[in-house]
Amino acid sequence: MLLELRGVSQRFGGLQAVADLSMTVAPGSIHGLIGPNGAGKSTVFNLITGVIPLTAGEILFKRERISGLRSAEICRRGIARTFQATALFREYTVLQNVLVGAHRLAAPGLGPALLWSASYRERERRARERGHALLKSLGLGAVASQVAGQLPNRDQKALALAMALATGAELVILDEPLAGLTDQEKAETTAVLRRLREQSLTVLLVEHDMKAVMGVCDTVTVLDHGVRIAEGTPREIQTNAAVIEAYLGAEEPGA
Amino acid sequence: MERRAAAPVAGVGLIALAAATLPLITRDSYYLDVATTILMNLTLTMSFRLQVSTGQINMAHISFMGIGAYASALLVTRVGLSFWATLWLGALVAALLAVPIGSVALRVSGPYYFLITFAFSEVVRLFFNNFFEGLFGGPSGLVGIPKPGRLLGLVFDGKPALYGLMAVLCLIVVVALVRLDYSRFGLTAGAIRQADLVAETLGVNVFRYKLTAFVLGSFVAGLAGVFFAHFRQVLHSSDFGLEPMVLLVVFTVIGGTGSVWGPVIGTIVMTLASELLRELHHYEILVFGAVLILTMLFAPEGLVALSGAARRRLRRLRGRAPAQAGAGLAP
Numbered sequence: 001m002l003l004e005l006r007g008v009s010q011r012f013g014g015l016q017a018v019a020d021l022s023m024t025v026a027p028g029s030i031h032g033l034i035g036p037n038g039a040g041k042s043t044v045f046n047l048i049t050g051v052i053p054l055t056a057g058e059i060l061f062k063r064e065r066i067s068g069l070r071s072a073e074i075c076r077r078g079i080a081r082t083f084q085a086t087a088l089f090r091e092y093t094v095l096q097n098v099l100v101g102a103h104r105l106a107a108p109g110l111g112p113a114l115l116w117s118a119s120y121r122e123r124e125r126r127a128r129e130r131g132h133a134l135l136k137s138l139g140l141g142a143v144a145s146q147v148a149g150q151l152p153n154r155d156q157k158a159l160a161l162a163m164a165l166a167t168g169a170e171l172v173i174l175d176e177p178l179a180g181l182t183d184q185e186k187a188e189t190t191a192v193l194r195r196l197r198e199q200s201l202t203v204l205l206v207e208h209d210m211k212a213v214m215g216v217c218d219t220v221t222v223l224d225h226g227v228r229i230a231e232g233t234p235r236e237i238q239t240n241a242a243v244i245e246a247y248l249g250a251e252e253p254g255a
Numbered sequence: 256m257e258r259r260a261a262a263p264v265a266g267v268g269l270i271a272l273a274a275a276t277l278p279l280i281t282r283d284s285y286y287l288d289v290a291t292t293i294l295m296n297l298t299l300t301m302s303f304r305l306q307v308s309t310g311q312i313n314m315a316h317i318s319f320m321g322i323g324a325y326a327s328a329l330l331v332t333r334v335g336l337s338f339w340a341t342l343w344l345g346a347l348v349a350a351l352l353a354v355p356i357g358s359v360a361l362r363v364s365g366p367y368y369f370l371i372t373f374a375f376s377e378v379v380r381l382f383f384n385n386f387f388e389g390l391f392g393g394p395s396g397l398v399g400i401p402k403p404g405r406l407l408g409l410v411f412d413g414k415p416a417l418y419g420l421m422a423v424l425c426l427i428v429v430v431a432l433v434r435l436d437y438s439r440f441g442l443t444a445g446a447i448r449q450a451d452l453v454a455e456t457l458g459v460n461v462f463r464y465k466l467t468a469f470v471l472g473s474f475v476a477g478l479a480g481v482f483f484a485h486f487r488q489v490l491h492s493s494d495f496g497l498e499p500m501v502l503l504v505v506f507t508v509i510g511g512t513g514s515v516w517g518p519v520i521g522t523i524v525m526t527l528a529s530e531l532l533r534e535l536h537h538y539e540i541l542v543f544g545a546v547l548i549l550t551m552l553f554a555p556e557g558l559v560a561l562s563g564a565a566r567r568r569l570r571r572l573r574g575r576a577p578a579q580a581g582a583g584l585a586p
Contacts, residue, residue, distance in 0.1 A: 049456055075458035087453040089446045091513075099439075100446040104458045106439055110467055113438035114431060124439060167458050 001060075002027040002171055002202050003048070003079075008057035008067075010043055010226075017043045018226040020057070025171070025219075030193055030203045032213045032234075035223035036246060041206040042084060044223070045173050048204075049081045050074045061171070076104055080169035082160040084176050084206075090149030094140055094159055097148050098131040101166030105130075131166060138162050138192065154185045161192070165201075172196075174205040178212055190216045214238065222246065263433045266516055270429055274422040278415055287414040291486065293526045294418075294425040295479050300507045300518035301432050302475035307512045308441065309468045310448035311361070314373040316476055317503055321379060321495030323349040323477025324484035325391060328400045331485075333390075338403040338411075342481050349477025350470050357469035361462055364451075376500060384492035396491040403485050417486055424482060428475050429519075436515035444468065498540065502529075505543050509550045511557015520558045 003025040010018040018040045025031045033041050046052045048059055050071040059067040066074050080101075089097050099106070106127040112120040135141050138158045143151060148159060157177060164172045177193075178186045186209065193203055193216055207213050213220060214234040222230040222237060224246040230237055237243055277290050299320060306313045327345030330336045336344070360371045383391045391397055403411040403420065411420055435441055446454045447461050455461045484490055502525075510521020525543070532539045554561055 051452065051456065070460065070462075071452075071455040072458050072460040075456055080458075081456050083453065087450055089449045089453070091449055092442075092445065096442060099442060100454065100459070101457045103439075103443060110435070110440060110471065113435055113440040116434060116438070163453075163457060 001025065002062065003204070004060040004063075005044075005048070006058050006060070008044075008047060008059060009055045010040075010047055010052065011055045016226055018047065018223075021223070021226070021228055022057075023221050023228060023231065025202060025204050027170075027202050028197060028200045029218040030197055030205070030216055032217035032220040033204065033206050033223065034208075034210070034213055034220060038225075039223040040226040041223055042175060043226070045081060045175055045204075045206065048074075048173060049079060075167055075169070078168070078170040079173065080164035080167040080171075081173040082157075082164055082175055082177065084179070086153070086156045086160050088148045088156060088159060088163070090147070092148055093145050094135060094148055094151070094155075095128070095131050095144045097159055098134060098162050098166045099127055101163035102127045102131060103167070105166075105168055134162050134166055138165075139188075153180050154182075157181065157189070158192075165196075169201075171202045171204065174203060174207075176206055176208065178207055178209050186212055263437050266519075267426075267430055267433055270519065271426055274426065278418060282415065284414045287418045289526065289530050291414070291418045291421050293523055294421045295483060295486070296503075296506060296526050297519065297522045298425050298428045298475055298479040299503055300510070300522045301428060301515075302472040302479075303503055304507050304512050304515070304518045305432055305435070305444075305475075306465075306468045306472045307507065308436070308448060308515075309444040309465045310364070310451060311465055311469065312369050312372075312504070313360075313469065313472070314369055314500060314504075315356070315360075315376040315379065316372075316472065317495045317500040318376040318379040319349040319353060319473035319476040320480035320483065321383060321490075321492070322352055323480030324490055324495070325383060325397065325480075326477070327481040328397055328484045328490060329390065331401060332399065338401070338481075338485055339406050342403075342478065345481035345484075346474045346477035349480065350474035353470045353473035354466070357466045357473075361465050361469065376495075376497070380492045380496045383490075383495070391492070392490070394492075396489050398489050400484050400488045400490065402488065421482055421486070424478060428478070432475075433515050440464075441515070501540070502543065505547050509547060509558060511554075511559035513556050514559045517557045517559040524558065 001024040005021055005023050008018060008021045009016070021044065033044060035041055043052070047054050047067070050066070050069055054067055057067070058065055061077055061079060064077070066077060066079070089100060092100070106123050132141070132144060135144050138161065140155060140158055140162060143155060148156065151159065161172070161174065161177065177189055181189065190212055196203060217234055220232065220234055220237045221228060222240075222243050229242045229246055230240045232240070274294065278287070281287070299316070303313070303316045306316065323345040326348040327338070327341040330341040330344060331338060356375060360368055360375065363371060384394055403417070405411065409416065411417060443454065443459055443464060447459065447464055451461050483494070506521045506525045507518050508521070509525060510519065511517030529539060532542055535542065550557065554564070556564070
C-alpha cells in the first residue's frame, strides 16, 4: 500500500471531525473520498499533508510514518496536494508558480543563489524546461507568462494540479478538482487524471460530482460524520445500503 | 523572464555610478555626510525589505544594528581589536543573536510576530540604556569610539574616505541582496509572502526560509551598525529605539516592498526629504506620517510601482491587456 491511515482521529474541542479512520490507497490508483457536507473529507486531507496535527492514530506513506512531520517534509517524501479554494501565488506568472512547485528538484537555499554557480544555473534552467513541458502537457503552454491571479477558473485548477505535479510527488491529493467546471472541462480534467494514472501516479481526491467520481475512480471511500461507512469499487458503493442512507435527503450517489 | 535578467545589472550599475560620481561633483562635507547617511540607510532598508519579502515585519531590525554597533565599539575600545576585524565580528554577533531570537519570534506570524519583535526591540534599548552603565555608557551614551583607522596604506578618518568605505559596503550588500531577490531564494520568499501554507505543502520549509532572511538581514543591519558607531563616534540607546525604527519602515514602505528597488527609491527620496525638513525638528515625523498615509492611499505598492502603474494605465488606454500585475506588499 502506498498510503495507509491507521485509526486516525481528529477532534476540534468537542467536535469529533474524524473518528478512528482507517483506509489504504493502492499505488497507481485513483481513489475517491466522498461523503455529505461536513463528513470530514477536507480534514482527512489536512491530516495527511500535516496541515493540522492528528489527535490519535498514525499515517504511513511507503511504510514510513509521516504523521507528525512538517508539511514541507511530507511533500519532500512524495505527497503533494491542491486546496479546495484554489490556492495559487496570485501575483506570480503561471511558470513562476510551477517553479515554486519544483522547489525540491531545483536548487533551493541561500548558498547556491548567492554564488550563482554554473550548476545552480543549470538546475534552474532544467527546472524551467521541465516547467514548460509540464504546462504544455496540461494545456497551459499558451498562458505560461500570464499572471496566475487573472486566469479563468479552469486554468487555475489546472495550474494547481501542475504545481502539485512539479514537486515530483508520487501521490497527489486533489480537493474538489472539478468544482465550478463545465461538463466539457470536467471531461478534460478526468481524462488528464486517467493519463496520470497510466504514468503510475496515484491520485486521492475529494469530489462532489458523483457521476465523475464513479466514472474515474478505482476505489471509493465514503465518510459520514468523520466515520468510514463504506469502501469499495464504484459499483459496490452505488448499491451499498449505508451509503444510500447517509445521502438520503441530500443527493443520491450515481444520480 | 528575459527582462528580469537585464534589470539587476542595470540597477546595480546605476547605483554604483551615482555613488562613484558624487565625490567628483562635491567635496563639501555636508553633502558627503548626507550621501553617507543615504548609503547607510540603504543597507538598512534593503535588509529590512529582505525580511518583508518573506512576509515578516521585524520591528527589532534596528536593534540588530544597535547590537552590531555596541559590539564593535566595545571590541575596539575594550579589547583593542582593529575596526577592520570588528566590522565583520560586530555583524556576526548580530547574526548569531538573531538565530535564537528569530527562532522564538518566528513561531508566530502576522500581528503577533510584529508585537514580539517590537517588545524585543524595547528590551534591547532599555538594556543598553539602563544596564552595565560602565560598559554601554547608560543614558549619557557611549563616547570615545575611534574612527576606522588605516587599511592598506589608506587612512579612513576624513569624510570622503568614510563615504567611500560606506559606498563599498553598501554596494556589496546591494549586489548580494539584488542577486538573492532575482534568484530562486527571492522566488520562494515571494511565494511565502503570498501564500505560506501553499508554499509549505509544495515542500518549502517556511520557517527555515524566514529564519534565513531574519539572520541574514540582522547580519547586514549589524554591519551598518558597526559603520554607524565609528562614523558618529557616539552611541545612544535611542539611536536604536522606536523612532528610527518607524522611519526605517516608512522609508521602505514608501519606496515599495514588492520590488527589491523599492527601498532604493524610498531611501534616497526620504533621506533627502528628511534633510530638507531638518528645520521642523520633531515635527518632521508628523510630515512623514502624512506622506505615509498618502502613499498607502494612492500608491499602496510604493513609489517604485508608480511607473509600472502608469505604463499599465497607458496600455489599457490603448486597449491592450495588462501583461503583468505589480507585485505589491501583503504583510
